[in-house]
Amino acid sequence: MEETTIVYVSLSLIFLLLCSKLLFQSKKHPQNLPPSPPSLPIIGHLHLLRTPIYRFYHRLSQKYGPVFSLRLGSRLFVVVSSSAVAEECFTVNDIVLANRPKLIAGKYLGYNYTTVSTSSYGDHWRNLRRIGAIEIFSSSRLNAFAAVRKDEARRLLVSLSRDSRREFVKVKLKSMLNDMTFNNIMRMVAGKRYFGEEVTNEKEAREFREVIEGTFRNGGTGNRADFLPVLNWFGGYEKKVKKIGKKLDGLLQKLVDEHRWMKQENNGNGSMVDHLLNLQQSDPDYYTDEIIKGLMLVLLLAGSDTTSVTLEWTMTNLLNHPEGSS
Structure with a gap:
């Protein structure tokens, strides 16, 4: 008792x-602060949230104006529904609003808030942005992988034509487009295919797919524990994300070590990992393995989450250069 x-x-x-x-x-x-609805202790306005969220915001904007605030648990949100104010936020006040919230996923999946998508505004973030603009997403770097994009688009078209060779059939384009997108990114980043036919290493590919799927499921901004930290004691979210982050880091480090060995053997495949390792040789203090893995991770997650953009990109490239698709 x-x-x-x-x-x-x-x-x-x-x-x-x-x-x-x-x-x-x-x-x-x-x-x-901007006006806000009445709130409750501890949970703030969490009890007011309704789906679809954009309609919920619209209703509040009609009552409280184009700029209003919400407290979701321990976090403060400012919602802007005016295009003029939004433009001001991203021009006049862009630096003030450039920081990112310290979410649990950013700690364990974003290398302790050091990736370009989790780091707060400052010298480090500006350096990462410069690397992305010059070393990864420049026209010359992207053009170097045009053949990869054409080949993945060709594989998709061949697969579709093979499935409907005799008659019209229903196909699940979403999964096929996801596979094409991920293969595009993986071939550009590491020179490997992880989905569909001609997978480089089936066991490695399966493990990588599982970890990436786990990262997507648990790496968003909508987890309750980020707003009510006490829930970590009961739900185990932080422990789960930490475990996924450890697995993901191990797979990315394996790729980096593999390409480092290939470069020593003069057998690099011209991937982005190879390029970043070249930069590491000239500036080892900044281009650490952790920075390289963080850049790889952002490419994988951002690329896998923008299927429609990648499809438009690859198809446009293919149609503009039909001679490369044969």
Whole structure:
């Protein structure tokens, strides 16, 4: 009986400490915030959220104006629904609004907030952006992989024609486009195919696919534990993301080590990993393995999450250069 009482008392004290911490944090925020609906202690406006979210925001904008604030648990949001104000946010006040929230996924999947998609604005983020603009997404670098994009588009068209050779058939384009997109990115990044036919290493490909899928499922911004940290004690979200991050880091490090060995053997395949390893030789203090893995990760996740953009990109390239698609 005494042990049960001690447990309940301890839980009550912990709960009160959390409440006082959250209330103290809310008092630290400036008071000149945009208008907002009435909120509840601790959870803020979480109880008001409704789907579809854009209609929920629209209803609030009609009542509170084109700029209003919401407190979702421990995090403050400012919602802008005016194009004029949004333009001002991304021009006049772009530096003020350039920082990213410190989410759990950014710590374990974003190399402790050091990737371009998780790092706050500053010298490091500007360097990463410069690398992306000059060393990865420049016209010359992208043109160097035109043959890869044409080949993946050709493979998709061949697969579709083979499936419907005798009669019209239904196909699931979403999965096929996802496969094409991921293969495009993987071949550009590491020179490997991980989906469909001619997979370089089936076991490695399967493991990589599983880890990437786990990263997508758990790496978003909508996890409750990011807004109510106490849920980490019960849901195990942070532990799960940490485990995925460790697996992902191991696979990316394996690719980096593999390409480093290939370069020593003068057997590089001209991939982006090879290019980044060349930069590492000239500037080893900055182009560390962690920076290279972070750049690879951003490419993989961003590329895999923009299937329609990649499809338009590859098809346009293919149609503009039909001689390369035969």
